[in-house]
Amino acid sequence: MKYEVMSEKRVSILGFAGSLRKDSYNKALLRAAMEMVPENAVIDAFDLEGIPPFNQDLEVRLPQKVKEFKAKVRAADAILIATPEYNYSIPGVLKNAIDWASRPYGDNVFEDKPVAVMSASIGALGGARAQYHLRQTFVFLNMHPVNRPEVFLTYAKDKIDIQGNLTDETTREKIKQLLEVLVTWTRELKTR
Numbered sequence: 001m002k003y004e005v006m007s008e009k010r011v012s013i014l015g016f017a018g019s020l021r022k023d024s025y026n027k028a029l030l031r032a033a034m035e036m037v038p039e040n041a042v043i044d045a046f047d048l049e050g051i052p053p054f055n056q057d058l059e060v061r062l063p064q065k066v067k068e069f070k071a072k073v074r075a076a077d078a079i080l081i082a083t084p085e086y087n088y089s090i091p092g093v094l095k096n097a098i099d100w101a102s103r104p105y106g107d108n109v110f111e112d113k114p115v116a117v118m119s120a121s122i123g124a125l126g127g128a129r130a131q132y133h134l135r136q137t138f139v140f141l142n143m144h145p146v147n148r149p150e151v152f153l154t155y156a157k158d159k160i161d162i163q164g165n166l167t168d169e170t171t172r173e174k175i176k177q178l179l180e181v182l183v184t185w186t187r188e189l190k191t192r
């Protein structure tokens with residue numbers, strides 16, 4: 001049975017952050033997730049640096065970095081996204097990568113994938129508005145998002161140290177829970 005096959009193997013999660021910044025708080029969230037990944041799962045991180053601006057003329061001969069990204073998404077059992085909030089939405093860098101990987105028509109590699117979201121912002125809402133925009137995109141992509149827990153790192157400057165470690169215990173615990181739910185959700189979806 002599908003479920004038994006899946007339960008023997010570790011759930012592979014592809015994680016990426018919607019920020020190219022070296023000291024990105026969202027990259028720090030992803031690193032924290034990698035430290036806390038459950039034993040029955042593994043997180044592979046992908047850096048969106050180098051993905052060119054989307055050009056529909058290139059859909060049939062994808063740039064190398066896009067090919068790599070699409071292959072990683074395709075191979076993953078589940079997706080984990082850490083996004084900043086830019087002007088109350090997601091950064092262009094993240095939307096751009098998603099647009100590439102959803103094309104050409106009929107080859108959307110996000111199709112049917114479970115996904116979990118986290119966000120970090122220097123502000124009081126922790127990127128909540130960006131998360132809800134991102135969740136809207138999941139509808140068309142036909143992804144299956146984890147609803148709870150919601151992971152918002154507010155006032156990120158005060159909760160990530162200069163080495164880039166997430167020091168806020170409440171958020172660490174939330175990330176741990178998010179990963180557990182994502183793994184369970186991924187296994188449940190495989191039983192359909």
Ligand SMILES: Cc1cc2nc3c(=O)[nH]c(=O)nc-3n(C[C@H](O)[C@H](O)[C@H](O)COP(=O)(O)O)c2cc1C
Pocket residue numbers: 019020021023024025026027083084085086087088089120121122123124125126127
């Ligand atoms: C173009 C731009 C727009 C931003 N807009 C918002 C915003 O709408 N809400 C918010 O909370 N922070 C906003 N910020 C601040 C980000 O929260 C902050 O730069 C954060 O560090 C970005 O995430 P990163 O550390 O992962 O790069 C904005 C930053 C930039 C560069």
